[in-house]
Amino acid sequence: MTIKDAIDVAGLHTTWGNPDFADYSAPVDSAVAARLKQAGAIIIGKSNVAEMLADFGQTTNRLYGATNNPWDLTRTPGGSSRGGAAAVSGLSFLEYGSDLVGSIxxxxxxxxxxxxxxxxxxxxxxxxxxxxxxxxSGSLP
Structure with a gap:
């Protein structure tokens, strides 16, 4: 599975799409990553986000570039968990994102x-x- 690039996974970069955080690797798992791993999930990577999750309509950031809708590259996949929705459309079978106002x-x-x-x-x-x-500061469940 994949997980949104704003959620810590030990040993993986958590950048929020921001070049200032390009070298940051999480020292410990987020609570949800730890629980997913305990349940047998294998996290294969992180999904792209708009820089600092600050754009609701598209996923473009200076670090990883754009994420397009996998079915029509001229369109957006929308919302801040859009990299995950695009990934589930053919790269991964499951994604963990976040949603406050429609991001999933x-x-x-x-x-x-x-x-x-x-x-x-x-x-x-x-x-x-x-x-x-x-x-x-990392925190396990």
């Missing part, structure tokens, strides 16, 4: 895949902090 549901709809937003407070946010990854 909108890209899923635009890419023709299923997206589920968990109920509030059911998935811990430890390892998915806001701001600089250099100020993070």
């Amino acid at each position: 549901r909108i890209p899923a709809g635009l890419c023709g895949v299923y997206g589920l937003r968990p109920s509030a407070h059911t998935v811990p946010l430890a390892g998915f902090p806001t701001g600089s990854p250099h100020t993070r």
Whole structure:
């Protein structure tokens, strides 16, 4: 599976699409990554995001470039978890993203895949902090 590039996975880069964080590798798993691994998931990589998750309509950042809709490269996959929706359309069979105002549901709809937003407070946010990854302190469940 893949996981959104704003969520810490030990040993993998967590950049938020920002060149300033290009060398940051998470020292520990986020709570959700730890739980996924405990359940047998194999995280094969991170999915692209707009720089600092700051653009709702497209995924372009100075570090990794653009993510397009896999079915029509002239269109956006939409939402901040759009890299994951594009990945699930043929690269990966499962993605873990985040969704506050449609970041999973909108890209899923635009890419023709299923997206589920968990109920509030059911998935811990430890390892998915806001701001600089250099100020993070990892936390396991």
